Amino acid sequence: MIPTVAEQVQFRVDRFQYGRVVGEWGGRHIAHRGTPGADAVRLDGTDYLRIADDERIAHAICASVTAAPGGSGESALARALADHMRAPAGVLCQSGWQANIGLLQTVADPRTPVYIDSLANMSLWEGAKAAGAPLHPFRHNFPGHLREEIRTYGPGVIAVDAMYGATGSRSPLAQLCDVAEQTGSLLVVDESHTLGTDGPLGAGAVVALGLAERVPFRTASLSKTLGGRAGIVCVNGVDFVDYFTVEAYPRVFSTPPLRHEIAGLAAALEIVRADDWRRERLRQIATRVRDALSSMGFDVGAVAAPLVALPGGPDQRALAIRDFLAERGIFAKALCPPMTPRHRTLVRFALHAGLSDIDVERVVLACEQVRDTFGTLPPAPVAARPDVSATAADTGR
Numbered sequence: 369m370i371p372t373v374a375e376q377v378q379f380r381v382d383r384f385q386y387g388r389v390v391g392e393w394g395g396r397h398i399a400h401r402g403t404p405g406a407d408a409v410r411l412d413g414t415d416y417l418r419i420a421d422d423e424r425i426a427h428a429i430c431a432s433v434t435a436a437p438g439g440s441g442e443s444a445l446a447r448a449l450a451d452h453m454r455a456p457a458g459v460l461c462q463s464g465w466q467a468n469i470g471l472l473q474t475v476a477d478p479r480t481p482v483y484i485d486s487l488a489n490m491s492l493w494e495g496a497k498a499a500g501a502p503l504h505p506f507r508h509n510f511p512g513h514l515r516e517e518i519r520t521y522g523p524g525v526i527a528v529d530a531m532y533g534a535t536g537s538r539s540p541l542a543q544l545c546d547v548a549e550q551t552g553s554l555l556v557v558d559e560s561h562t563l564g565t566d567g568p569l570g571a572g573a574v575v576a577l578g579l580a581e582r583v584p585f586r587t588a589s590l591s592k593t594l595g596g597r598a599g600i601v602c603v604n605g606v607d608f609v610d611y612f613t614v615e616a617y618p619r620v621f622s623t624p625p626l627r628h629e630i631a632g633l634a635a636a637l638e639i640v641r642a643d644d645w646r647r648e649r650l651r652q653i654a655t656r657v658r659d660a661l662s663s664m665g666f667d668v669g670a671v672a673a674p675l676v677a678l679p680g681g682p683d684q685r686a687l688a689i690r691d692f693l694a695e696r697g698i699f700a701k702a703l704c705p706p707m708t709p710r711h712r713t714l715v716r717f718a719l720h721a722g723l724s725d726i727d728v729e730r731v732v733l734a735c736e737q738v739r740d741t742f743g744t745l746p747p748a749p750v751a752a753r754p755d756v757s758a759t760a761a762d763t764g765r
Contacts, residue, residue, distance in 0.1 A: 392683040392704075401691065404699050409727045411717040412701040416565050416674045417639075417646040418722030420595035425635045432631035440627040445634050446600065452637060453563070453572050453588075454580045455602035459609045460630075462622045464560050464589020467599030469495040470616030471587055472527065475554060476501035481524035483517055485509065487534060489558055490706070492527040498617065501525070508532075511543040515551070523552040530573040531561040534703055534714055536675030541574060545582040556585045564593025565650060565674060569641045593640060596633040598625040646721040650674055653719050653728055660732045665744040674720065677703070678738065680713035681746020689715045689742055698734045 371379070389397055404410060419425065432441075442460050450458030461467040472495025476482050482496035486505045496503045504521055506514040514526065526548055528539045541557065548555040559572040567576035570593065574583050581604065590598040601612065613619055625633070640646075654672040661668045661676065668676050680686025683704045690702040693715070703714040717731065 388683075393687055394684045396687050396691075398683075398687065398702055398704055401699075402694050404694075405697065408697045408699055409723070409730055410699050411719065411731070412699050413720075414561070414592040414718050415595050416561075416593050416650055416718070416720050417570075417643065418720045419593075419636055419639050419643070419646070422636075422639055424639060425595070425632050428635035429628045429632045432628045440624070441630045441634065442624055445630050445637075448634065448637060449600045450602050452569070452641065453559070453586060453600075453602045454575050455586065456604055457606040457609045458600050458602040459612055459619070460625055461599040461601060461616075461619055462625060463597065464558070464587065464591065464599035465491040465494075466618035466622065467587045467589070467601050468492050468527075468558060469498050470612065470618040471556060471585060471601050472496050472501070472525065473498040473618075474612055474616050475499075475556070475585065476525045478502070481521050482527060483514055483524055483553070484527045485529065485532075485539070487532045487537075488527055488529050489533060489560070492529075492556070492558065496525075496527070509537060509540055511540055511547050514544070515547050518547070518551045518553060525554045525556060527556045527558075529558045529561070530566075531673060531675065533561055533675065534708060534716065535669065535677045536561075536673035537669055538573070538671055538673065541577055541579055541583070545579055549582070554585070555583050556587070557583050558587050560587070560589040560592050561675065563588040563590075564640045565647060569644065570647060590633055590636075594633055594636040596625075596636060597629055598633060649721040650719065653721070653723050656728055657717070657719060657731060661735055664736060664739050666735070666739070667744075675716060675718055677714040677716040678735070679744075679746050680704075680715050682711055683713055685742065685746055686713035686715055689738055692738060692741065693734050696730075696734045696737065698731055 446458045446460045461470060468491035472482065472492060476496060476499035478500040481502040481504055483504050483506055484492055484496065485508055487508045504517045506517050526544060528544060530541065531538050544555055557574055559574065562573035564570040566573040574580055574586055584604045586602040588600050590596045590600060603609065651672065654674050657676055658668050658672045666678055678689060680689060686702045686704060690700055693700050701716045703716055708714055
């Protein structure tokens, strides 16, 4: 007897409960953990500059709610963000996820392949699918492999993250610009984790590297450093905005950000630009933590970034490390498939400018205890199965 659709859905739910929650996670759910206490060190968000609770943002939101009816300020905020990122034009979207899907849907098509870094955010993968484009993953941060793929399949759209949300690794943007220009391809850079933290006044990694004129399309989620609910697409062609506004499905079929959300984001942008001390403090913290973990033997990369990840290995080991840290008042985030490849889970710290020196030393001490209890490297999987289609990290956009 053929099962009904409802029965098929229930089968998938049961498979998740027994296969993942019971089998792979040992009865613990990845989204369920202890409640942080008053003295907890919270490293499970992405408010890198620690401005989400700033009273200036709250006042701006309240003022917009009580103000007389008028325009939403959407166009003004889009212009302000584009100016901030040194782009000729920009358009707001409902989220970073929808910004990426809408952009890829409007620049690719079934005749235009999309080349995507194997660790790029899942929204870029979904955007390529929305366009019906041939999808060709290339090895993480490996421009040579990208060039080989383009040589085989022809020019297309290259989609990368400026900083990858799982590990904090940085994209070799200058080399990718070279590949794009030399092959007649188009480069799209997601700046969700670098907008506000990198470059002059937080203009982003592309501006920091002097590449603004060479990267035609940049996107960002505004839920990270700016702490709001929206996304931005910045473009080097002003006329693209009118095209995008009526052709990008997420833009057409979703309600745009509301007036109070736009007011909060505008206030957040002013804080990001004005409070350069927050970026400096974040850099100091990131350098201290990364240097300390590296000296312990953890492979955390060579470049300081606000995202630092400990290798987890099998899912249960990552959850055990996360809970071990939580018992010591350090709340990190466990990343498991589909946010990471199978058997290559991570325990991620999202550092922020609000950490005190005492907080930082508590993190370092807890990591020493992790090393002594779990080691610095997870056991090798019995049979590693590469799956580049399921490696997009940090899907919350």
